[in-house]
Amino acid sequence: MQRRHFLGVSLAITLAGMTNTALAQSEIKIGEINSYSLLPAFTEPYRKGWQLAVEEINASGGINGKKLVVVSKDDGGKPADAQTAANELVSSENVAMLAGTFLSNIGLAVSDFANQKKIFFLAAEPLTDAITWAKGNRYTFRLRPSNYMQAAMLAEAAAKLPAKRWATIAPNYEYGQSAVAVFKKLMSEKRPDIQWVDEQWPPFGKIDAGPVVQALAQANPEAILNVTFGADLVKFVREGNTRGLFKDRTVVSFLTGEPEYLDPLKEETPEGWIVTGYPWYSIKTPEHDAFLKAYQAKYNDYPRLGSIVGYQTIKSAAAILAKANSTDPEKLIAATEGLSVASPFGEITFRKIDHQSTLGAFVGKTALKDGKGVMVDAVYKKGSDYLPSDAEVEKLRPKD
Amino acid sequence: MAFYIVQFLTGLASAASLFLVASGLSIIFGVTRIVNFAHGAFYMLGAYVAFTLTDRFSGALGFWGGIVVAALIIAAVGVLVEMALLRRIYHSPELFQLLATFGLTLMVEDLVVLIWGPSELLGRRAPGFKGAVDFFGQNIPSYDLFLIALGPIVLGILWLLFQRTRWGVLVRAATQDRDMVAALGVNQKWLFTSVFAVGVFLAALGGALQIPRDAVHHAMDLRIIVDVFVVVVIGGLGSIIGAFVAAVLVSELNAFGILIFPKISIILVFLVMAAVLIVRPWGLFGKQEGPARRTPGLTVNPWRTLTSGERLAATAALIIAAALPLFSGNYALTIGSEIAIFVIFAASLHFLMAVGGLASFGHAAYFGLGAYGVAFLAKMAGLPMIVSLLLGPLLGCLGAAVFGFFAVQLSGVYFAMLTLAFAQIVWSIAFQWVTVTGGDNGILGVWPEKWAASPSHFYWLSLGIAALMVVGLRIVVFSPFGFALRATRDSPLRSEAIGIDGKRIQWTAFVIAGTVAGVAGALFAYLKGSVFPDSLGISLSVDALVMVLLGGVETISGAVVGAIVYKALNIWLVSQTDLSKLVLGAFIVLIVVAFPKGIVGMLETIRNRRRSASAKSALLASPIETAE
C-alpha cells in the first residue's frame, strides 16, 4: 500500500522482495493505476481516499483475516504506459485485481488488457460510456456515474428551464463529444422545441477563450451547456465573466460542482450554474459524516470527489474480495455482479447487466460564498434512476 | 459589424501573448542556434512566480511590480541555466541543446507541483483592467486592449534595442555570422548569455501577463511551447517582425476560423505552418539558412564497419538477449519486447537524423501510422497477424512517401518543423475521426494470435525483427545508397557536382525510415493490443529524438544504446516514483553535461584516445608519405 516516493526506498523494497513471497500467504494485493504525475490535482485526493480505505480495512481485520495491500502505479497519462503498469502488477506483483484509472482512454486500455489477460478490473473514474456498454467486457466493472448518467441528471434539470436556444462548448475529444451528444439526445427527447444555435470545440487544455466566448455570445443563446473542465474551465469562466457571457443566461455544466474544478475558480465562480458535483460541506448523512470525520482527522484537509472515488474503489474491492473469498477472476466477477456495498453516498449496487455501479452524483447550483465557489440546493441523484432500460442496455453492450 | 471588429481585437490580444513568448524564442534561436525546448517552462515559471508575488503584495504596484520582478527573477534563472548548462554544450552536435532543454522542462514540470501544489491557481486580475469596454453592444475586456497595445510596444522596444544599441548590432551580426562576431573580438560567451536572458525574460513576462486571464498550472508549458515554435517558424527563424506577423496571422485565423469550423483550433496552426513552409521554405520573413554548423574536430572519425571481434560481440549480445526468457518472468519479457520495439523506432529515426542529417520532429507519425495500419487490417479487415504485420507498416511507408516529398525540400529546423506539422495533422485526424479511428479512445482488441501471444514468443518475435531491422539499416548505411545519403548531408554542393540528386536520395531515406518506424508501430499495436492517437503524438516523437541524442547522433549504434537506456530507465522510473519526470530530466541533464557526444559517442572518444596514443608513436616511426 505504501506509495513509494523515493527510489532508495523502492530499491530496498525490491531487494526485500524475497521476504514478500513468505508474506504473500497472509496478504491480498490490489494493483492500482492512475495518472498521478499528469493529473495530480485530481489524483492526490483520490490517493488519500484509497489510503484511508486501506487503513480502515486493515484496522478492522483485513479481508477475511488477510492484510490488504495496494500496489500503486503511475501511468503518466498514457494508455500504453498504463498497460505496462498493468502488466507489471499482474505479472510481477501477482495482484488479485486491477483498479483505478482516471482518463477514459486509459480506462479502456486497461479494460481491454483485463479482458485479454482475464484479470478482474474495477475502473474507478473514467466516464466514457463505452467502458460498460459499447466496449464493455465481463472482467470490467465501473464505479463512478458514467457520462450518460451525468448527462441524464443534468438534462432532467435543464429540460425544466424555459430556454429554447442552446449553445454548447466542450473540449474537442471523445469525452466532450459524447457528453454533448448524449445531452443533446436526451434534451431533444424531452424538449422537441429546442434549437441548437452554436457549438464550440476548443482543443482540450488549449482553449483560446476570448474568441470562443465572443463567438458563443454572438449566437445569442438562452442557455449554454458546458463540458470544459480544469484549466480550460477557469479560462472560459474568467473570459465569460469579463465579457458578460453568463449574464441572463443559464449554464448547465458537467462536473463543475466537484471541488476539484469549483475551488480554483475562487471569487470568479459564476452563480446559478446547474452542475453535477460533490458539496461535501452540505451533505448530512451518517455515512458521509463518518467518512468526512475520518478523512479530515487523517489529512487535515477536506475531501474532493476524487477522495470519495478512491475511498469507495478500495472499499468496494475489499467487499468483492471478501465475498468471493478467492482471487479467482471468475469468482470475483460472480461476487461483484449484483453486489451491494455501503458508500459515503449510501448503498450502491454493481449491476449484473452492464457492470456499472449505481453510485450517483449531486446536482445543484453554483453560488459564491465568502469569495469561494459552493454548490447550493444540492440533491443527491441515485445512479440507478438515470440509466436506460435493461432492454436498451442489452442492445448497447456486446454479449460476453 | 461590431462583432467582427471585436472578434478581430480579441484575436489581436491572443496574438500579443503569443508574440511575447515567440519573440524570445526567436531571438535565442537566431543567435545561439539553440532550439530551446525549455522556453515553455520559463513561460510557466514566470506565471507561477508572478502569481506568488502578486498574491503577496497588494495594490497596483504589487501587481505590476510583481509581474516585472517575476520576469526578472526567471531571466536570472535563465542566466544560471545558460552559464551552468548550455555553455558546456554549444560545441556539441546540433540539437544536443534540445535534449538538455527537454530535460530541464521535465524537471520543471514536477518541480512546480512540488512547490506550488497540484491545483490550478487563480491569479489576481490586473488593477485598472478588470472590466470590459462596451463597443456597440459588444464587450471587450480592457485587459485585452492593454495586451493589444503591449504587443506593438514590445515589438518597438525590441526594434530599438536591435537597431540603436551596440548590443543590438552585435546580436544582429551574430545572427548572420557568429564566427565573424567572434573574430571582431566580442566576448561571445556574454553575448550569448545576455541574449538568452532577454529571451527568457520575454517568455517569463508572457507567462506572468497571463495570470489575470488564465489559470496557473503545471501543464501550461506544453500548452504553449509547440504553438510558439510554430509561430516562430511561420514568421521565419530569428525574425522578430516575422514572429509578430505570424502571431497575428495564426490568432486571427483561429478567431475567425472557429466561427465557420468550430473544431479547427486543434489543427489550425499546423495547417498554416505546413502551407507556409511549402510555399515559403524559410517562413514569411526568414532568410535561407547558412550551412548547418559543423564543429571542426568532432566528425573526423569516419564510420567503419564492425571488426570481426565486434561482430562476434554483437552476436553474443543478441544470443544473450534471446536467452532472456530462460531466466526471467513475463513482465521482464514484455518490457524486453517494448524496448526491442523502441530500438527499431530509434534506429529508424537515427537513420534519417544521423545518416541523412535530417532531424525529424514528427517521426512518431510513421510509427503511429504503422500501428493504425495494423489495427485497421486486423480489426476491420480481419486479416491474420502475419499479414497485418507485413502490410501494416505500408501505411507508414505511404505517409512517409507523401509527407517526405515535401519535407525534404527543406532543411535544418524548417525540415524539423514541417515534419512536426505533418505529424500533428495526422494526429488530429486520428484524434477527430472518431468513426474510423475511435478518436482518443483508440482501437482496442488488436491482440496477437496464439502463436505469438505468450510473452516469450512475442519477445522473440520483437527481438528478431529488431535485430533484422538494425542489421538491415546498418547494411544500408554502408551501402552505396548510404554513402550517397551521407554525401548529401556532408556537402550538398559536392554531392550535386558528382551527379547525386540529393532530394531524391533524401526522399528515399525518408521513406525507408518511415517504413521501419511503421514496422515498430505495427509490433507496438500487437504488444499493447490497442492503438491510441498517442502513438502519433509529439511526446513520442520527442522520445525518439531523445533516444538518438542520448545514444550519440554521430555514432551508428547510438540509437540502439540510447533506446535501451532511455526506455528501460523510463519504464523503471514511472513504475517506481511519481516524480519520474524530475528524475529522468535530471538524468538527461547530467548525461548531456557528462557525455556531450552521447553515451556511445563518449565510449568511442575514450577508445579513440587510447588508439591514437598508440597510433601516434606508430606514425612517428614511419616516414610520412608526402604528396610529391
Add this chain to the structure above:
Amino acid sequence: MSMVPTLLSVEGLSKSYGGVHAVRGVSFELKAGEILALIGPNGAGKSTCFDMLNGQKDPDSGRIKLLGEDTAGRPPRAICRLGVGRTFQITATFPTMTVRENVQVALVSYRGQLFNLWSSTPWFEQGEAGRLLELVGMGGYADRPCGELAYGDLKRLELAVALANQPKLLLMDEPTAGMAPRERIELMRLTARIAREQSIGVLFTEHDMDVVFEHADRILVLNRGSLIAEGSPEQVRGNREVRAVYLGEGLVYDARHRKGLSV
C-alpha cells in the same frame, strides 16, 4: 586543330541581376585537351559565368553547348553526368568519410549505383579509387579521415573526386586559392599533366597570374561582364586594353622571371 573536337561552345551568354549586367554576351569555345583560363578583376563576372556553365545559375539568354548538348538551365548533377568534373574555390569534400571513400562515392554515382542498398561501399571499386588517388599523389592517404587533411591535400583529393567520372571537361573555380605558392604550382602542374595525358579540357578561373601564364594555353579576359580579350598568354600580355583595365602597370607578371623568386 580542326581535328580536335570542341567540348564546350558558349554563345552570347548573358545574365543580369536587377538591371546590373553581370555577364554580357560572352562567347568562346574550348577544345579537348586545351587549358583555358578565365581571368578578370573582381566583379568582372567570372563567378557568374562559371555558375552558369556548371548549372548553378540559369542564364538569361545565350547558349551553352557542352559535348553537343544544350545544357543551359540543367542542374549541376545533369551536367556532371555529361562528363564534367568540378572543383570549388573553397574545397567541397565529405569530411566524415575517409579519403578513399570520398572517391568511392563519386564512383558509385558514376556507375549508377546510387540506389544500391546492398553492396558494401568500402569495398566498392577499391582498385579504381586507389588508382585515382595515386594519380593525384594521395595514394598514401587513402585511409585517412578526410576531415584531418591539410588544405593542399584537400585540393588534390577534390581533383581525384572530379576525375572519378572520367570527365571530358574539368571546371575549376580558383583551383589554387588559399594555397601556399609552391603548392599552387604543383597542383597546376599535376592538373595540366593529367589534362594532356587524358585529353581533358580544362576551364579555370584564377587570381594568381603566375599560375595563369604558366599553364593556360589560352586566356579569356572578362571585364564588367564582357570579354575584352582572348588569346595565348603572349597575346593577352601584350594587349593594351587588358593592361589598362586589368593588369595595370607594374602588375604584369612574367611567370618566367618571377618563378625563381617565388619558389
